[in-house]
Every structure is written in C-alpha cells, then in structure tokens.
Amino acid sequence: MEPEAIVVGASWAGIWTLHLLKQRGVKVLLVDANEDVGGTWCYTRYPGCHVDTEIPLYEFSHPDLWRNWTWSKRFPDRKQIQAYLSWVTDRLGLRKSLVLQTRVQRAEWNEKFATWTVSLSSGASYRTRYLILCTGYSTVPFIPNFTGAETFKDSFHTSSWPEELVWNNKRVGVIGTAASGLQIIETLGPQVAQLSVFQRTPNFATPKRQKHYAPGKMDYIKQNFYPDMLKQRNSKTGFFTVQHRRTFDDPADARQRFFQSLWEEGGLSFWFGNYADLLTSREANMEAYRFWRGSVHARVHDKNTAEKLAPANPPHAFGAKRPSLETSYFETFNLPNVELVDVNEDLIQEITATGIQTRTKFHALDIIVYATGFDALTGSGLAIDIRGAGGVKLETKWDTRAEGNGVSTALGMMSAGFPNLFFPMGPQAPSALGLTPQMAEIQGKWVTDCIEYMKARGLGRVEPTVGSEEKWAKEVNAAAESTLFGEADSWYMGVNIPGRKKQPLCYFGGVGTYAEHLQQAVDTGYEGFTMAYAGGRSSL
Structure with a gap:
C-alpha cells in the first residue's frame, strides 16, 4: 500500500x-x-560526545516521555540520547513504520x-x-580541500570516527575548534603523546558544569523543576531564562556579579540568560566578552596561548557563533604535550603521508581529525x-x-x-x-x-x-x-x-x-x- x-x-x-x-x-x-533511530546521535561516536543543552530542555515535553525515562546526567552523552530516542520510538509504537539502512x-x-x-x-x-x-x-560533513590530504592514511571527520581507533599515546592533530573539536581536544589531551590543535577561530566556550544524577535525584527534579523548565522552554524567547535588564542598567559591580552568577550556573546560561542587549548592542557585547576573556586568561598559563584563545580584539561578537560548553578545554592547553597553532598566522600549506606542514613547522602525526563542521x-x-x-x-x-x-x-x-x-x-x-x-x-x-x-x-x-x-x-x-x-x-x-x-x-x-x-x-x-x-x- x-x-x-x-x-x-x-x-x-x-x-x-x-x-x-x-x-x-x-x-x-x-x-x-542508519541502522537505528537517532540521526547524528546514532552515527557520531567520537570520544567525549555530549549534547550542550541540559535536560529537560533536551527531551520531548510530552509528560509520558519524561516521567518514564531517567537520565543520569545534566548533559547526556550521545549513547544516552540515542537510547532515549530508541525508547521513545518503541514507547510511541513507531517501529513498524520505519525503513532503516x-x-x-x-x-x-x-x-x-x-x-x-x-x-x-x-x-x-x-x-x-x-x-x-x-x-x-x-x-x-565539510572537509577543506587541503593539498595532499589523500596521502595521509588515518584521517577522518568527527562524524565518521572509527570506534576501533586507538589514540592513546599517539600523535594527534585536530583541525577545527568548534563543538566537536573542543570535546575531542579536552578528552584526548591527557591521553595522547602529542596533541596539535589547528585553530582558525577561537571557541568562545563557557563552562558546562556537568552534574550526575542518582535515580532519586531525578525523581526530585521531575517533581519540582520539570514543569516550570518546560514551560520556560516554550516561552516567548524560547530560552530557559528571560533577562529583561539591559547591560548598562546595572552598575559595574552588579554587572560582574550577574556575569559571575551565569558563569557558575553553567550550561548555556551565559548566552541564553544574559542581558537583553547582548546580541543587539556592540558595547554590551564587549562588556560580556571582556568578562569571558578574563576568565579564560586566568586559566591558561602561557600568555601567548591565552591571547590566541581569547584575543583582546574578538573576531566576532560573543554569541554570534554558538558558544560550546567545556569542562577542561582551556586547561588542556597547559599540558606539556598540547600545542595550539593559529592557522591565521601559520597557514596549513600541505598534508603529507606523515603529518601537516604549516608555513613555519612540520607537525609529525599519527592521526588527523577534521573537526571542520558541516x-x-x-x-x-x-x-x-x-x-x-x-x-x-x-x-x-x-x-x-x-x-x-x-x-x-x-x-x-x-x-x-x-x-x-x-x-x-x-x-x-x-x-x-x-x-x-x-x-x-x-x-x-x-x-x-x-x-x-x-x-x-x-x-x-x-x-x-x-x-x-x-x-x-x-x-x-x-x-x-x-x-x-x-x-x-x-x-x-x-x-x-x-x-x-x-x-x-x-x-x-x-x-x-x-x-x-x-x-x-x-x-x-x-x-x-x-x-x-x-x-x-x-x-x-
């Protein structure tokens, strides 16, 4: 039929x-x-893969679908999300309508x-x-057309990460520092022999503040917070907090306290929950950016590296590109085996069978990861x-x-x-x-x-x-x-x-x-x- x-x-x-x-x-x-439901959560399997939206904002609002499912983390990893979507499919009786693979x-x-x-x-x-x-x-996936890229054997886009890949004690190059690149960098940094990060645009990442939930804690959250949070999700802004004040309505000390409160809250709060003029006023945006930049510089030991990660003159307004969430991203660059390469200053000229040649240096590598987006x-x-x-x-x-x-x-x-x-x-x-x-x-x-x-x-x-x-x-x-x-x-x-x-x-x-x-x-x-x-x- x-x-x-x-x-x-x-x-x-x-x-x-x-x-x-x-x-x-x-x-x-x-x-x-794919072989199962979930879309990107089914086939994207790089280490550290998590969603950057907290629950219950990242689940269906139908009461049956949140009352009868229990998460273990504030920001679920990709396995949990795929399992949830598979469970939803079964719960709603949809399997017979699927044509997979x-x-x-x-x-x-x-x-x-x-x-x-x-x-x-x-x-x-x-x-x-x-x-x-x-x-x-x-x-x-999008992979830039680098000269010689086809000669390097173990290279792949983040969306096609080989599950059997062994990266421990290997020399790894990551091209790109958006969401997937960031998660891979902070996960692999302590585990690999050498990590070379090739950055075009800094990631204005903010703290994730991951939390782990026991079943009893989830029951408490569902009873006391879920309805209000889901209602706020569908508010007029679509954001989970609504901030009616403008940046310079507050004196300097109050602004810093407010920024700090969002910083401590974690998640997307510093983006979604900030002052109302964050993305309409250049002066307001710079005020938030200066707070963000100061926080990054306080965490990165080498001043030259810190400046590349959080420059005095930002390449774009804070939040004009989606900020990623991080746990130890900036501290990763304090590790002795991690180097940051600004490709605006040191352009990638060629990829060879054994590594990446920039304008000033050859980076010998065993693995190249393209975190270059879509x-x-x-x-x-x-x-x-x-x-x-x-x-x-x-x-x-x-x-x-x-x-x-x-x-x-x-x-x-x-x-x-x-x-x-x-x-x-x-x-x-x-x-x-x-x-x-x-x-x-x-x-x-x-x-x-x-x-x-x-x-x-x-x-x-x-x-x-x-x-x-x-x-x-x-x-x-x-x-x-x-x-x-x-x-x-x-x-x-x-x-x-x-x-x-x-x-x-x-x-x-x-x-x-x-x-x-x-x-x-x-x-x-x-x-x-x-x-x-x-x-x-x-x-x-």
Whole structure:
C-alpha cells in the first residue's frame, strides 16, 4: 500500500512528525540511512560526545516521555540520547513504520497526480502525497580541500570516527575548534603523546558544569523543576531564562556579579540568560566578552596561548557563533604535550603521508581529525535529487553559490515550486538556535495541522506563493540586521564553506515570534499558500 506521506530522517523532528501523523490517521513511512533511530546521535561516536543543552530542555515535553525515562546526567552523552530516542520510538509504537539502512536518492513531483515519486537506495520506489524532509541541519560533513590530504592514511571527520581507533599515546592533530573539536581536544589531551590543535577561530566556550544524577535525584527534579523548565522552554524567547535588564542598567559591580552568577550556573546560561542587549548592542557585547576573556586568561598559563584563545580584539561578537560548553578545554592547553597553532598566522600549506606542514613547522602525526563542521541547514536536503514542478531541481532553486540567488522559503517550512514538500529543521527557521526537541514539536505540529486541514477539505496540493517567500525573506533579513549575528562569517549565515552566498540561514527573531508566524498562517487559512484539489491548479 502506498503511503500518504514519507518522512525522511529518524532524529527528533522525524520521530515526532511520524508520531503526530500516525495520531491523525495518516498512512506514513519514515526512511533513514542508519541502522537505528537517532540521526547524528546514532552515527557520531567520537570520544567525549555530549549534547550542550541540559535536560529537560533536551527531551520531548510530552509528560509520558519524561516521567518514564531517567537520565543520569545534566548533559547526556550521545549513547544516552540515542537510547532515549530508541525508547521513545518503541514507547510511541513507531517501529513498524520505519525503513532503516535505506537512503532516499531521488524525489520527483508528478503534477498530474499531485504526488511525489520517491526512489530509495534499496531499489524500491513509492508514490506519496507528502514528502517531509527531517534530514537535520548538520549531517553533511565539510572537509577543506587541503593539498595532499589523500596521502595521509588515518584521517577522518568527527562524524565518521572509527570506534576501533586507538589514540592513546599517539600523535594527534585536530583541525577545527568548534563543538566537536573542543570535546575531542579536552578528552584526548591527557591521553595522547602529542596533541596539535589547528585553530582558525577561537571557541568562545563557557563552562558546562556537568552534574550526575542518582535515580532519586531525578525523581526530585521531575517533581519540582520539570514543569516550570518546560514551560520556560516554550516561552516567548524560547530560552530557559528571560533577562529583561539591559547591560548598562546595572552598575559595574552588579554587572560582574550577574556575569559571575551565569558563569557558575553553567550550561548555556551565559548566552541564553544574559542581558537583553547582548546580541543587539556592540558595547554590551564587549562588556560580556571582556568578562569571558578574563576568565579564560586566568586559566591558561602561557600568555601567548591565552591571547590566541581569547584575543583582546574578538573576531566576532560573543554569541554570534554558538558558544560550546567545556569542562577542561582551556586547561588542556597547559599540558606539556598540547600545542595550539593559529592557522591565521601559520597557514596549513600541505598534508603529507606523515603529518601537516604549516608555513613555519612540520607537525609529525599519527592521526588527523577534521573537526571542520558541516554543510549546514541546506546540505542534507540538497544531497537528495529533488525535482519539483516542471522538473526544476531544488539545488537550482536554492542556488547557494556566492553569485547565486540563495535560499528562499516561506516560514522556513516550504518552498515555491515544490508542492507538498516540507522541511522541518531546515533553512530560514530558528532550527539551530532553538532547542531541537522544542523545534521538532513546533514544526511537526504545523506540518500535521496543514495536512489535516487539506484532508478535511479534500485538497491534495499545497505550496507557498512567491510573494510569501519574498515576505518571509524580508522578515528573516530584518531579524538578522537587528542583531550582531549577521556580522559573523558563520554557518548561521551560510559562509562556513568557501564560495557560498552570505545570507541568514537561521531566523534570528526568536522561537516565540517564529511560532506566532506559524500560528498566523493557520489562523488565516494558510494565507500566502495556494491549495488545490489533487491534479488541479485552482486556488482556494
């Protein structure tokens, strides 16, 4: 039997959207390339891999799914998260709807029947009314094109870490210092013979403050804190604390005490819970940055190293790139076997069979780790050969080249010319700024509400108008221009990969505001979207 909907990707958004569609009586399949659910938490297995969002913010808000699951840590590791998502899948009775170890290779729109023909790596194909891409925003790895890289044997991206790898007492080079690089660096530093860290941009990391919970402690937290924390998660800002004061409303000593309180609280508090003007005022941002920089310099013994890790003149505003969470990252650079190489000063010229040659030095290595990030937000969707109305490819519509037109969406959920195609956790939504389970719930509900609305009226085709895309582009650009986010050359802005167009790929207006935009579309009968009977073009 042909499914009415196919969901691609079995992580947070995919699992929750599958659940909601089944609840609404939609015949649906979920296809995923991995051997089990979890997405990145299934296949990313580097040492030290943890989430940087604390529980209960990093779990589903449905009471049954938090009351009956117990975490052992404030910030769970990847094994716990994958186990949780597997348990959720079983708890919700979703296993029979999964097609695992299978890739979606191609999807082509058939205008006559108003359906997608979806071709799988297994050789099977389905005709389905709705195609929902829950492929994640950080799943396609990016590795720079270094001269000679192919000659070095034991090298790999953080997302494809070999579980059998032995790194103890080896000479390891890590290229990149974002979240995965940081976790690998602080884990491997004390265990390897030599660790060479190649840094382009400092990581403005803040303390994790990990906590371990006994079962009884978790019961206490659930009873006394879960409801309020989950309510705050869905607040107007989408952050777990709301700070209404502006930086210079407080005198200097009060500002320092406030910064210190956030520092001691740990987690994302120094980013999410800071003064209201942290990311709108350059002066306010520098005030927070100076506190952060002073804290780093107090922990790093060598002043030259400390300056590279926390320079007097920051390369971007604090928080314009997502700060990572650390436990011993900065102290790692006090170890005698760890060196920091600033590739802005000492450029990587070549990789050989035995190491990395920079402008001034050859670094002999046994292992090279590429912690160089991902083709974020658009890469996973464009990895599938998707052809919409008139045979137009999605990669043509979303021309991400520097000279291209860039990405265009309506509400970060659909794109004109690609009917019945939804992409939760994709570009031009708060995907990378919201909390992943929260976004999965918000966007999954919008998708299922839209499909239910159409089914109730006998409709079979929906797509946004070009005008609604233009309207949303103005909203996305205005939100970026009102903050300091847009100034950084980050993956939020699409330019972590050379040759890409700089444009906001995230919506910076806040999760609460975004949810209001989604609800407005529902309340107006999907104004800005054309709906028609299957095979028909008439707008309703």
